[in-house]
Amino acid sequence: DAKTTQPPSMDCAEGRAANLPCNHSTISGNEYVYWYRQIHSQGPQYIIHGLKNNETNEMASLIITEDRKSSTLILPHATLRDTAVYYCIVEMYSGGGADGLTFGKGTHLIIQP
Amino acid sequence: GAVVSQHPSWVICKSGTSVKIECRSLDFQATTMFWYRQFPKQSLMLMATSNEGSKATYEQGVEKDKFLINHASLTLSTLTVTSAHPEDSSFYICSVGTSGRDTQYFGPGTRLTVL
Numbered sequence A: 001d002a003k004t005t006q007p008p009s010m011d012c013a014e015g016r017a018a019n020l021p022c023n024h025s026t027i028s029g030n031e032y033v034y035w036y037r038q039i040h041s042q043g044p045q046y047i048i049h050g051l052k053n054n055e056t057n058e059m060a061s062l063i064i065t066e067d068r069k070s071s072t073l074i075l076p077h078a079t080l081r082d083t084a085v086y087y088c089i090v091e092m093y094s095g096g097g098a099d100g101l102t103f104g105k106g107t108h109l110i111i112q113p
Numbered sequence B: 001g002a003v004v005s006q007h008p009s010w011v012i013c014k015s016g017t018s019v020k021i022e023c024r025s026l027d028f029q030a031t032t033m034f035w036y037r038q039f040p041k042q043s044l045m046l047m048a049t050s051n052e053g054s055k056a057t058y059e060q061g062v063e064k065d066k067f068l069i070n071h072a073s074l075t076l077s078t079l080t081v082t083s084a085h086p087e088d089s090s091f092y093i094c095s096v097g098t099s100g101r102d103t104q105y106f107g108p109g110t111r112l113t114v115l
Helices: none
Strands: A009-013 A018-023 A031-038 A045-050 A061-064 A070-075 A084-092 A107-112 B004-007 B010-013 B019-025 B032-038 B045-051 B067-073 B076-081 B090-097 B110-114
Touching (some): A018 A031, A045 A061, B019 B090, B076 B090
Antiparallel strands (some): A018 A070, A031 A084, B032 B090, B067 B076, B090 B110
């Protein structure tokens, strides 16, 4: 699996958009970009994933650059409950369930009141 | 998404004893379950892949005789930490997945403290 690089921590004001970057310069053509988050002392939570098109769901938006070497997760209106460690993971699509995930260190997003 | 439960949510045991952790998929049949371990201030590390009806596949460096995994049904996988020692104290998390789904769903985790 390709490696990812994320900033170790970020702050964002409550109510503002939180933009979390991820570099994955060695991503291959059949690898997807997945985002999960882990709130303190809980199991990770799936957020969103994409291949090359931008994606949006009820939680977030995912913007993938045209060359697919980087992506940005956008939480449009951050709340205090969005404080968590956010993990960007690239994974070959196998239905998602067939392989374990390789977690990096992630970005600790802190939402400030 | 899928609902995954773990039991117990936390456990404290004495060194040398064995502890069993259950992972249940509540609303769909999971052919594959995964077990992760997370030490304080570190990321999740995959320990093993558990396939229903067959032997688990362990990641390099994980002792299969110490961490016994049983996946006897499509809704239940168990992890038994045998002869636990203080260095086994960690947060153990399971996830479920099945081919054709596009993501994994994680349990809430089990905090193990070995005294």
